[in-house]
Amino acid sequence: MLRKSLLIMFGMSLAPGLLTADVDQELSRIARRIDKQPKYIAEQPLYGLVVFGPQMKTSVWMVLDKSAPSQSQYDVVYVDLNANADLTDNGERITTVIGEHGESRFKLPDFTDPATGETHTEFSLRCSPQDDAYQMVSVKWNGKQKFGGGYTQNPDKETYSLFASAPHNAPILWLNGDGPFTFQRWYTEPLEIGRETDVKLFIGVPGVGPSSFCAFQVHALPEGEGIQGVLHYNTKAGEQRRSAFALMNKC
Amino acid sequence: MLYHGPVRVPEDARDGAAAIELHFSKNAGLESLPTILKVELTK
Numbered sequence: 623m624l625r626k627s628l629l630i631m632f633g634m635s636l637a638p639g640l641l642t643a644d645v646d647q648e649l650s651r652i653a654r655r656i657d658k659q660p661k662y663i664a665e666q667p668l669y670g671l672v673v674f675g676p677q678m679k680t681s682v683w684m685v686l687d688k689s690a691p692s693q694s695q696y697d698v699v700y701v702d703l704n705a706n707a708d709l710t711d712n713g714e715r716i717t718t719v720i721g722e723h724g725e726s727r728f729k730l731p732d733f734t735d736p737a738t739g740e741t742h743t744e745f746s747l748r749c750s751p752q753d754d755a756y757q758m759v760s761v762k763w764n765g766k767q768k769f770g771g772g773y774t775q776n777p778d779k780e781t782y783s784l785f786a787s788a789p790h791n792a793p794i795l796w797l798n799g800d801g802p803f804t805f806q807r808w809y810t811e812p813l814e815i816g817r818e819t820d821v822k823l824f825i826g827v828p829g830v831g832p833s834s835f836c837a838f839q840v841h842a843l844p845e846g847e848g849i850q851g852v853l854h855y856n857t858k859a860g861e862q863r864r865s866a867f868a869l870m871n872k873c
Numbered sequence: 874m875l876y877h878g879p880v881r882v883p884e885d886a887r888d889g890a891a892a893i894e895l896h897f898s899k900n901a902g903l904e905s906l907p908t909i910l911k912v913e914l915t916k
Binding site for chain 1: 874875876877878879880881882883884885886887888889891892893894895896897898900901902903904905906907908909910912913914915916
């Protein structure tokens with residue numbers, strides 16, 4: 623919707639092929655339902671859904687739990703490693719040790735996507751301390767490049783991805799290192815007229831829910847390549863103008 | 874993991890809503906979806 627209105631505002635035509643709006647529609651169709659769940663110890667388990675691959679065919683639930691009712695942090699995660707929506711299968715309860723400052727990282731088994739046959743290594747879930755809570759998922763995509771999320775656009779105003787209190791409103795984090803890709807800004811400060819603003823972008827794919835963008839966690843483009851862009855703006859006289867730029871720096 | 878660089882807004886631009894259209898070059902080795910992000914121009 624936003625894309626369409628911007629295109630109309632600046633007199634641009636719709637490009638052929640897959641559009642970001644189509645991707646959003648496909649993501650919204652993914653069922654957020656778990657067929658079989660274990661008996662949780664935590665009063666409030668937390669739910670997140672990870673979807674793999676360019677076709678979004680494989681859904682892997684993650685549910686954070688506690689090893690004891692007295693435990694203040696989530697130190698258990700159930701991960702649907704065979705993607706069958708049954709979290710009671712053997713080997714799907716994984717524990718970790720909570721760090722000194724309340725942070726935790728669940729090291730998960732390598733994941734072979736049944737839809738593509740690709741194996742993604744270094745599968746992990748990172749949780750922040752409870753007073754600054756967020757959960758982030760990462761893999762080494764096809765054993766090659768780190769890819770994960772979810773990232774916020776404005777870290778000063780909102781946290782990274784947050785697992786939810788029920789499956790139906792769980793965030794969907796889409797891990798897809800095959801593309802096609804879109805972009806998300808890191809800080810969305812206004813651009814100053816007559817000046818240069820340093821614009822920073824992630825390369826990745828959208829998800830569902832706040833701060834659900836997943837991105838390459840390495841510089842994925844070949845040396846010497848960057849992101850090409852065009853600024854579409856209106857002049858004070860009401861004319862539509864374009865100004866090209868290239869984002870070639872890395873950080 | 875971020876790509877960044879200067880985006881200059883010309884002096885004759887009007888403040889308010891604008892947009893940036895983004896894509897990879899042909900040699901990038903990655904495919905991009907047609908992407909347009911809303912931006913705000915300010916004086």
